[in-house]
Amino acid sequence: xxxxxxxxxxxxxxxxxxxxxxxxxxxxxxxxxxxxxxxxxxxxxxxxxxxxxxxxxxxxxxxxxxxxxxxxxxxxxxxxxxxxxxxxxxxxxxxxxxxxxxxxxxxxxxxxxxxxxxxxxxxxxxxxxxxxxxxxxxxxxxxxxxxxxxxxxxxxxxxxxxxxxxxxxxxxxxxxxxxxxxxxxxxxx
Numbered sequence: 001x002x003x004x005x006x007x008x009x010x011x012x013x014x015x016x017x018x019x020x021x022x023x024x025x026x027x028x029x030x031x032x033x034x035x036x037x038x039x040x041x042x043x044x045x046x047x048x049x050x051x052x053x054x055x056x057x058x059x060x061x062x063x064x065x066x067x068x069x070x071x072x073x074x075x076x077x078x079x080x081x082x083x084x085x086x087x088x089x090x091x092x093x094x095x096x097x098x099x100x101x102x103x104x105x106x107x108x109x110x111x112x113x114x115x116x117x118x119x120x121x122x123x124x125x126x127x128x129x130x131x132x133x134x135x136x137x138x139x140x141x142x143x144x145x146x147x148x149x150x151x152x153x154x155x156x157x158x159x160x161x162x163x164x165x166x167x168x169x170x171x172x173x174x175x176x177x178x179x180x181x182x183x184x185x186x187x188x189x
Contacts, residue, residue: 025044072096107127107163109125134170
């Protein structure tokens, strides 16, 4: 648990109210989950805009301070302006640190350039999935998952079952019986 995000509850809703909030340097937001009604809040734009650029922010449990009341949350969704560097809206989900949650964790491929597929066969490594959906306790969510490709050979395909998962994590795809491909060594063109 790292960041504390200050927020204030808001009573006004609608397009006009949201525009006024954005002009004042804030973002309309919603907090939901854990047997509570959805709560409309506003958060500071600058804080959220720069935090969203960090990969860790998307998978970390955050402390949301709404008018003095703190709650543990995950970022669930956000919308950006089509062409301005401006966050339009953000959703937070309240989580219980002792109950597993479903979360998408980024997947990083490493050592592809030194694999036999590239060095010996002249193949190209294609990343077929950028994240893996896991079911795990919020406090144990990793910043990212890493798949080492140092032994990858030409024509080989790696699946979710090849990705080392943290202890206690369950892949939702594997749980449903789907072993989706995440990386492949294609042929040289």
